[in-house]
Amino acid sequence: MEYVVAAVILLVVLVVGAVGLVVPRMRRRELPPPPTSGSTTTLERPPTEELPPLIEKPVEKPVVVEPPVVEEPVVEEPVLERPAPTAGRLVRLRARLARSQNALGRGLLTVLSRDHLEEDDWEEIEDSLITADVGVEATQVIVERLRERVRVLGTRTVAEVREQLAEELTAALEPDLDRSLNTTPHDGRPSVMLVVGVNGAGKTTTCGKIGRVLIADGRSVLFGAADTFRAAAAEQLATWGERVGAETVRGPEGGDPASVAFDAVKRGIDVGVDTVLIDTAGRLQNKVGLMDELGKVKRVVEKHGPVDETLLVLDATTGQNGLEQARVFTEVVDVTGVVLTKLDGTAKGGIVIAVQRKLGIPVKLVGLGEGPDDLAPFEPAAFVEALLGGDA
Incomplete structure (x- = not known):
């Protein structure tokens, strides 16, 4: 019996092996005929999916930010004012x-x-x-x-x-007194004019108006801002100068007034102006130290040559107190003329007579208003006519 089983198993093995030999042969016959002689065998590859052409990503350039265009402000040349003539x-x-x-x-x-x-x-x-x-x-x-x-x-x-x-x-009013202003250059240097006065008399403003009077009469002017103690004084005087094309020499705030006055005269010599007009700090006539300093300003300026004119600005509304002011200033700086301001308000015009009779100092200019050209050369007859009112 065992021999029979072994025989069956052997038979099955032989059958399976025969089948395995036959099937490959049958498959080989189904292959296509070989290529003709002389041709080159080309191995075929399965088709591949076409890819779209590569698109190169543009290289980003750095963004250059142009600075904003800043237009320079148009600086307009200031229109110079022409002061009204002083005649009449x-x-x-x-x-x-x-x-x-x-x-x-x-x-x-x-x-x-x-x-x-x-x-x-x-x-x-x-x-x-x-x-x-x-x-x-x-x-x-x-x-x-x-x-x-x-x-x-x-x-x-x-x-x-x-x-x-x-x-x-x-x-x-002593009409024969000399009321002319000494503003003519001489000896190779300009005429030098000091403007002095007490605090509150409107001195810096009057100084600017005096400059306009001189320019109206054909003089060239340079301002010296020697009032270094009042912060706005130099700026105020420079504004007056800009309106009429006059240069202003300034110094540091709180600086030495005498030094500024000296530099102003030197500058006036260098540029060849007719008149150097120096505004000094307001002072109280009873303050000895301040008055001594005013004397120093004059002495330093006189290193260039003598001061030609010293004008004392008096507020007409101060009345007889103005006489005491004039007396003390005269002793310190030798006042040569008076500028009487504020005659247009509640002023009492008789002070003109009092100043001249008491001190022998002529009133040379009078202020009759707040306008830039409301400062006039003093004419006794015209003043009396105005004082009395009506026509002659």
Whole structure:
């Protein structure tokens, strides 16, 4: 039995092996015929999927940010102002002066036009003149001369009395005094003018106006801002200069005023201007140290040569106190002329007579308003006409 099983297994093995030999042969016959002689065998590869052409990614260039274009501001050349001529300026401003002063004129004319003047009338005239700051001494002289003329001539018409009063007031103003400004260059250097005064008199503004007066009369001007203690003074003076094309020499705030004044004159010599106008710090006439410093400014400036003009700015509203101011300043810097400001307000015009009679210093310029050209050369006859009001 065992031999039978072994025989069966052997038979199965032989059958399976025969089948394995036959099947490969059958598959080989199904292959396509070989290529013809002389051709080259090319191995075929399965088709591959076509890829789209490579697109090169552009190289990013660094972004250059252009700086914003900053347009330079257009600097416009300042339009230079042309100050009004000074000739006849006081006459043009007469109406303004008359409005503030004609109370004096009306009062005097009313009294003098009475048919008969009693002692009380003359006292009233004296009071009017003293109230107008003419001063006691000057008032006594004027009234005495008027009394004599009325007694001798016996005139009573308003026109005649007015003429007599105008003549006496004009005579009291000493019309023969030299009121010209020394502004002509000489000895190879410009004329030098110091402007002095107390605090609050409007000195820096007046200094700027004086510069305009000189320019209006054909002079070339250079400003020296020697008021180094008031922060706005130099800037204020420079603004006045820019309006008329005048240079301003400045120094550091709180610096030495004498040094600035010296540099201003030196600069004026170098550029060849006609006049150097030096604004000094405001001072109280009773402060010895400050007044000594003002004297130093003058001495330092005089290293270039003598000071040609020293103008004292007085506020007309200060009245008789202005006389004391003028006296002290005269002792320190030898004042040659007075600039009387604020005659357009509540000022009393008689102070002009008082200053000249007491000190022998001529009033050379008067301020009649706040405008830049409201500073006029002083003319005694025109001033009296404005003081009395009306026409001559």
